[in-house]
Amino acid sequence: MPQRSSVAQPWRMQAGRYRMQGTECVVCKNIDFPARQICSKCGGHDNVEKIMSGEGEIVSFTILHTAPEGFDGHTPYSIALVKLKEGPVITAQIVGDSAGLGIGKPVRAVFRKLFENGEGGLISYGFKFEVVG
């Protein structure tokens, strides 16, 4: 039986995180992000790799002043629903000044440190978004 490890998980997810790898359904052309083995629209099993452009727009957003454990030093920070140009809507942190936030504002993905695992020294990287223009 395979062993579950919280340390190994970021490594397994690395390809998808670093390249914004999603999938496109061969049957209905639906695009999923993150990548899925089964199409979220038609249930098809024929998915091919699709790399997201990293461009999108804000659908909705909120500014958090109270952070969950481990993110104490990051407040206030902004979380938004971002609709990617390719279609999928994801939840992501928006970096930079919250004054620039607004529904419909264009954003692009930026590669940033997500969190640091204190004792193990493990640092996880991934995508956040910044408002453009």
Ligand SMILES: [Zn+2]
């Ligand atoms: Zn499909």
